[in-house]
Amino acid sequence: MKNIIGRGAEAVLYKEDSKVLKDRVSKDYRQKDLDTSLRKARTRREAKVLSKLKEIGVPGPELLDMDDKDMRITMSFIDGDKLRDVLCKNPVELSKEIGRKIAKLHANGIVHADLTTSNMILDKEIHFIDFGLSFFSTKEEDKAVDLHLLDRALESKHHEIYKECIQAVLKGYKENYPDAEKVLSRLEKVQKRGRNKKKA
Numbered sequence: 001m002k003n004i005i006g007r008g009a010e011a012v013l014y015k016e017d018s019k020v021l022k023d024r025v026s027k028d029y030r031q032k033d034l035d036t037s038l039r040k041a042r043t044r045r046e047a048k049v050l051s052k053l054k055e056i057g058v059p060g061p062e063l064l065d066m067d068d069k070d071m072r073i074t075m076s077f078i079d080g081d082k083l084r085d086v087l088c089k090n091p092v093e094l095s096k097e098i099g100r101k102i103a104k105l106h107a108n109g110i111v112h113a114d115l116t117t118s119n120m121i122l123d124k125e126i127h128f129i130d131f132g133l134s135f136f137s138t139k140e141e142d143k144a145v146d147l148h149l150l151d152r153a154l155e156s157k158h159h160e161i162y163k164e165c166i167q168a169v170l171k172g173y174k175e176n177y178p179d180a181e182k183v184l185s186r187l188e189k190v191q192k193r194g195r196n197k198k199k200a
């Protein structure tokens with residue numbers, strides 16, 4: 001049986017037995033060649049990063065297949081709760097775990113680029129999903145922006161617990177990443193830039 005489990009801006013997701021199929025659908029508003037190359041690039045990128053996760057010890061779906069003609073990724077199903085729905089049950093510990101796991105991604109040169117609590121699933125531990133925008137980078141700026149986006153997502157979706165969460169995320173991040181200080185000082189600049197833009 002094939003059930004739809006998600007329909008985002010870019011993809012339709014089906015569950016089939018213990019597998020998830022992620023089909024990147026075409027978008028009418030994009031010029032056709034551009035649409036094809038974007039979908040192809042994101043499908044490949046997601047597959048490439050998923051295949052790295054196990055090696056670096058970050059929990060996520062296991063890549064089972066990638067087809068860049070059908071624009072489909074097949075991966076294992078993670079049976080758990082969307083972190084967005086359960087973060088408030090244990091905000092500090094869960095946020096610290098998020099921080100430790102982002103640290104591991106960054107230490108291995110992976111920037112997720114869409115860190116929100118909708119892209120995390122809590123099974124026995126937190127799994128990251130949705131690597132379609134992710135990329136490899138060693139730049140502090142890219143890592144700082146990754147954290148900044150999570151900061152924004154936490155403030156907007158978890159307003160009441162935002163402060164304790166972001167503090168714990170950064171604590172976990174520092175604990176697990178020798179280069180954290182450099183990224184965090186960059187993060188301050190990124191956030192200052194954001195505030196100035198708001199004022200202008």
Ligand SMILES: Nc1ncnc2c1ncn2[C@@H]1O[C@H](COP(=O)(O)OP(=O)(O)O)[C@@H](O)[C@H]1O
Pocket residue numbers: 005006007008009010011013020022061075076077078079082118119121129130131132
């Ligand atoms: N491997 C997976 N296991 C379980 N659920 C998944 C998995 N991948 C995606 N999902 C579910 O489908 C939703 C959309 O998938 P996602 O990869 O985030 O695509 P989108 O780009 O549309 O946000 C997720 O929020 C999650 O609920």
Ligand SMILES: [Mg+2]
Pocket residue numbers: 008118119130
């Ligand atoms: Mg998503």
